[in-house]
Amino acid sequence: MTSALSLSNPIALSASPEAIAASVRRALDEDLGDGDVTTETTVPSHARLQGEFIVKQDGVIAGLEVARLVFSLLDEQVAFFACAAEGEAMAPGTVVAVVAGPGRALLSGERTALNFMQRMSGIATLTRRFVEAVRGTRAVILDTRKTAPGLRPLDKWAVRLGGGQNHRLGLYDMALIKDNHIAAVGGDLAAAVARVRAGDPRHRPIEVEVTNQDELRQALALQVDRILLDNMSLSQMAEAVRTAGGRVPLEASGNISLENAAAVAATGVDYISVGALTHSVRALDISLELKQETAET
Numbered sequence: 001m002t003s004a005l006s007l008s009n010p011i012a013l014s015a016s017p018e019a020i021a022a023s024v025r026r027a028l029d030e031d032l033g034d035g036d037v038t039t040e041t042t043v044p045s046h047a048r049l050q051g052e053f054i055v056k057q058d059g060v061i062a063g064l065e066v067a068r069l070v071f072s073l074l075d076e077q078v079a080f081f082a083c084a085a086e087g088e089a090m091a092p093g094t095v096v097a098v099v100a101g102p103g104r105a106l107l108s109g110e111r112t113a114l115n116f117m118q119r120m121s122g123i124a125t126l127t128r129r130f131v132e133a134v135r136g137t138r139a140v141i142l143d144t145r146k147t148a149p150g151l152r153p154l155d156k157w158a159v160r161l162g163g164g165q166n167h168r169l170g171l172y173d174m175a176l177i178k179d180n181h182i183a184a185v186g187g188d189l190a191a192a193v194a195r196v197r198a199g200d201p202r203h204r205p206i207e208v209e210v211t212n213q214d215e216l217r218q219a220l221a222l223q224v225d226r227i228l229l230d231n232m233s234l235s236q237m238a239e240a241v242r243t244a245g246g247r248v249p250l251e252a253s254g255n256i257s258l259e260n261a262a263a264v265a266a267t268g269v270d271y272i273s274v275g276a277l278t279h280s281v282r283a284l285d286i287s288l289e290l291k292q293e294t295a296e297t
Contacts, residue, residue, distance in 0.1 A: 025073065054094070059090055062086055063154070082096070086161050099288070207225060210228065225249075234260075251270065251273055
């Protein structure tokens with residue numbers, strides 16, 4: 001079985017193809033166990049099927065390549081043809097992919113492929129709505145670490161397909177000093193920043209969370225790489241932008257919704273992080289309609 005992930009529409013992935021393939025294998029193992037008893041007892045080993053993945057509602061398609069990988073890991077004889085591009089907006093009734101091959105592989109992989117596509121497309125769709133909401137401003141929509149355990153590479157890939165950008169991928173690629181970290185060093189923000197700088201030989205970027213103007217001024221004096229404005233009001237964010245004066249990128253976070261995203265962006269912040277992109281995703285309605293493969297004449 002192949003483990004390669006072939007991207008027909010390459011983008012900067014938030015994880016390696018190997019990590020994504022591992023997520024797919026775990027999902028298949030979870031579903032198949034020691035075998036798909038229903039399919040193996042009802043579908044002849046020689047049967048061949050073909051089918052169409054059909055989007056049932058407006059949205060942004062994502063996860064086509066993951067669905068392709070699901071079937072290729074089950075049976076390399078399965079042919080998967082994408083009819084749309086990853087990240088493309090779709091109307092209801094659109095066929096986004098066609099699949100054909102051994103019937104057992106198609107039926108055994110159907111739910112896993114749909115689970116990935118529906119979740120990823122839901123994330124991409126919501127992300128696109130946030131991106132559209134702040135269009136015309138400087139604000140960039142970011143995701144967070146509030147992802148489904150074990151699915152972070154795919155959740156964050158879907159955000160990118162929706163037009164957003166990824167915040168740190170985990171605890172390892174950026175330092176984010178929050179209130180609990182500051183409390184752990186006696187409430188001294190400067191001490192927390194100093195400890196990170198002294199203890200990190202890789203000198204990774206440092207972001208600091210602040211909740212008021214006094215904390216903001218302290219953070220500005222420390223020359224960190226980014227400052228997170230935690231649960232500030234619109235007026236507080238606008239004041240923070242004026243205080244920072246472009247010296248450090250500012251990120252708005254906390255209680256961001258589609259209803260207030262434009263107003264938050266209008267304050268002049270550089271980034272808006274939205275946990276709801278991945279922790280409250282609503283799957284896009286997609287179905288796979290299968291039938292007997294017809295012989296060519």
